[in-house]
Amino acid sequence: MNEPLLRDLVPAVIGVLVRRGADFAAAEDAVQDALVEAVRLWPDDPPRDPKGWLVIVAWRKFLDAVRADTSRRHREVRVEGEPMPGPGEAADDTLHLYFLCAHPSLTPASAVALTLRAVGGLTTRQIARAYLVPEATMAQRISRAKRTVSGVRFNQPGDVATVLRVLYLVFNEGYSGDVDLAAEAIRLTRQLAAKINHEEVAGLLALMLLHHARRPARTRADGSLVPLTEQDRSLWDTQLIAEGVDVLQTALTRDCLGEFQAQAAIAALHADARTVEETDWVQIVEWYDELVRLTDSPVARLNRAVAVGEADGPRAGLAALAELDPALPRHTAAAAYLHERDGDPITAARLYAEAARSAPSLPERNHLTRQAARLNAQLRS
């Protein structure tokens, strides 16, 4: 059974239940229960109408839960036995679910967890494994998130930017656990792009596709990092690159630039170069200028300084770097790289070692330590 295809149906089914009078939290639980049934029963007995099947089973699960709850509280509440014939699904249900799960009242981590469960249809256990926390902790994070949004009306339009922020966070988590969160983020962003015509949704989708295309080349079999300049470009997925470029170009024609389109444009310029030498660094610097203008992000400024180092030489890069706060993450690593290119291996080796000590992840620390070791070995011989 194709699990992602099954999970594609989740938002619409939740929408149907909510329209029939279930509150969001209960509807979401009921649909999860129905998914468990589907995974169990469908391989032997696939339904002709998968969505219809899920709606019926989820509604039944919802009624069971309401009845259990009512009898626990010894209150008499009349429950409709069969789904009301009333409104079925509306075109915007899926979209509203994205907005609800990324509601600004949620912390980023809660929004991520709720989105992966209610929009993505992942189980709490899968989400917990992906984020390396106990299942009970993730269950609490999700139920708190549901409580936080319980007062929000389901069919309200929301802010696309908050949804994109959540999807971007999921994508950046990568694939450390047994759920490929990058692939999941792409699936959810594709689904969103199909529901709403928005240039930054397209921009984010393009950005994800272009980064994902390079994934096979980004790490060695042992998990160590391969810097962009050393990557085997024949491993890049040309089909994903073509799709990403296509999506980006369509978005750019709307002439409404945003940060994800700018980032995607930079990724596209890298993807476009068959060799490192062919990279159009001048254009990349221009896009970083746009990105800095749009976001004023220190990370963008730092990356811009490295790109300036490629376009105008390491001295220019170091000058650009000197204007930034040295406490920025990866500032020292960038300085080390530029000093090495400037022909100063002694300073570079010292800075690589220093950067390794403040690296935020283990593969980066190993990579930077190795760079320092490489230069130190050269200096000794």
Add this chain to the structure above:
Amino acid sequence: MAKYLLLKHYRGGPVPAVEQAPMDQWTPEEVDAHVQFMRDFAARLEETGEFVDTQALAPDGAFVRYDGEGRPPVTDGPFVETKDLIAGWYIIDVESWERAVQLAGELSAAPGPGGKPNYEWLEVRPFLADSPTVTE
């Protein structure tokens, strides 16, 4: 979210803010109150979706190392004189360094003799991530 280790020490770290009798000199009720506080702290972290793990370590043990092909490992210890001795830890998964510090501060208010906060120093250490940020 980022994971942090809140490390409790039997010994070591900065000079204690409050000199305290060892736990075996407390009243049983004071010991119970302290243990209950630790349990409640873990339960509260689970409730906020921030709990990852907690473990306690026995004070004894040994240092062990390889001693060459075909030879048994060498052990050393116990360490009456060691400056630093780890007692246990909490692992938390939180939004920020500030939140980690806030939680460590709450843990450090665990009740000691007379039910007063024990002002214990806790070491807070960030975990290195498993993988680098994809888009940077």
